[in-house]
Amino acid sequence: MPPSHRKRAGSEKGIRVRDMSKNDMILSGQKETGGWVPKKVAYFGFDAAHTSVRRRMRQISEVTELVGLTFRRTRYNSSYVPEWDNVDLGLLRDGHYLERLGVMAKSYGKIAAAGSKLRDVELVIARNLDLLALALMARARGVFDAPIVYDVFDVRSVLLKSSIPARSMRTAERAMLRRCALLVVTSPGFLRNYFEPYLGYQGPSLFLENKVDLDILPEDPEVRAAWRSPARARTSLDPDRFVLGWVGALRCARSAEMLARIAQALPWLTVQISGKATYCSTEAFLRTFEGIPNIIYTGEYWYPTGLYDVYRTIDLNWDFDLSKHGTSGGWLLPNRLYEGGYFGVPNLAEAGSETGDQVEEMGTGWTVRADTDEIIELLRNIRGEYPSVKARALAIMDSRFHYDGDIARIFDAVAVDAR
DSSP: OTTTTHHHHSTTTTTOOOOOHHHHTTTOOOOOOOOOOSSEEEEEESOOOOOHHHHHHHHHTSEEEEEHHHHHHHHSOOOOOOOOOEEEEEEETTTTHHHHHHHHHHHHHHHHHHHHTTTTTTTEEEEHHHHHHHHHOOOOHOOOOOOOHHHHHHHHOOGGSSHHHHHHHHHHHHHEEEESSEEEEEEEEHHIIHHHHOOOOOOOOOOOOOOOOOGGSSSSSHHHHHHGGGGGGSOOOTTTEEEEEEEEEEHHHHHHHHHHHHOOOOOOOOEEEEEEEESSSSSHHHTTTHHHHEEEEEOOOOOOTTHHHTTTOOOOEEEOOTTTOOOOOOOTTOOOHHHHHHHTTTTTEESHHHHHEEEEEEEEEEEEEEOHHHHHHHHHHHHHHEEEEEHHHHHHHHTBOOOSSSHHHHHHHHHHTOO
16 A cells, blocks of 8 residues: 555545646546555445446456445346445435434444454545545544545535535535545536535545446457447438437436427427436336327336447437536536447537536537527437537547546555655
8 A cells, every 4th residue: 555544544634646637637538557556445335236336346346356335225226236245234215314314324333344354455435425424434443544535426416505404514524525535526517616616625636537337348249349349339310210319317307308398399309218217206207208109218228238229229319417407417427428429429418517518528419508499499400410420429439438447547646646
């Protein structure tokens, strides 16, 4: 492990890691190699079946020994069995907040009981605020002694309120951040719009994009060859069909309502929806589209292999996330930006959002206000511009969106200047 790690693990004093500016962050897609690799890493995750948690676990386990400490949820892929050495922290049910506090409290006993697995970890990574609190508590009580990295994929809406509970949570988060070796964000928008203005955070940070990881594919030569082949992408439009796809965790009720109106206004357009609604039941979700023949719901798909069949059937990727409109929904860079990009699918995103800015920078799609009438007007005229934008999406699909050992950048950042 890096020298002086014991000093850095328990206090913000002595921490010397790479502190990237926003410009550096935005340009930081290149892999860094040749640095320190911890002999063992512990990762605290909120849902063992969640795609981003599974991706992180796989990335870590590819280069070092891993122990995962995860909760279970019932959102999707609930039958998934972790492929890593896992400590099950219990079941968390959405919306049951009093019950959640009890489960979180009980989970600490499970962490302590797993002490033999954790004493020799050289790095701990905690996903989200709840898990960071558990990791810091475990370290304070001597379960392990290692630097802790705070891994942030989203900012909860409750943290942005002006209420006393929200201010108290931010105070706690600010204090916990001072005890971390590094803050990792999947979008620079989180730093610019939350950590800096709300928490006054000026500590070490790293932008690590949530790219498609081909190594999580099954060990099947045919599957892997298909995913790497240029033929994975549609190269041109079907003259009789144009498909707008909404893919992934379907958490945005407003997107569902907008897509229903768009499909009704444009009967020549097919809206294909693939994934699982997370804000309501499947039955309630489908009622939004009753009587609209040009909306197709293909249901939940198996991750990751199901992405292949989904993305190669659509022409345009719906990248709007309006579930937290005006706040963190506009700050994130969603999985579908990278997944669709890897399959050469152009984007339709909200103007002024972090996703929209990325789409404009890459030249791989269209941005428009979150106004249904404006989107309908854009789609009416999209065919003429589509070939050139599609060509750009195809040109960068092999170079821009897939993971290439990027997890090493966390290790490098924790170890730099500490040797």
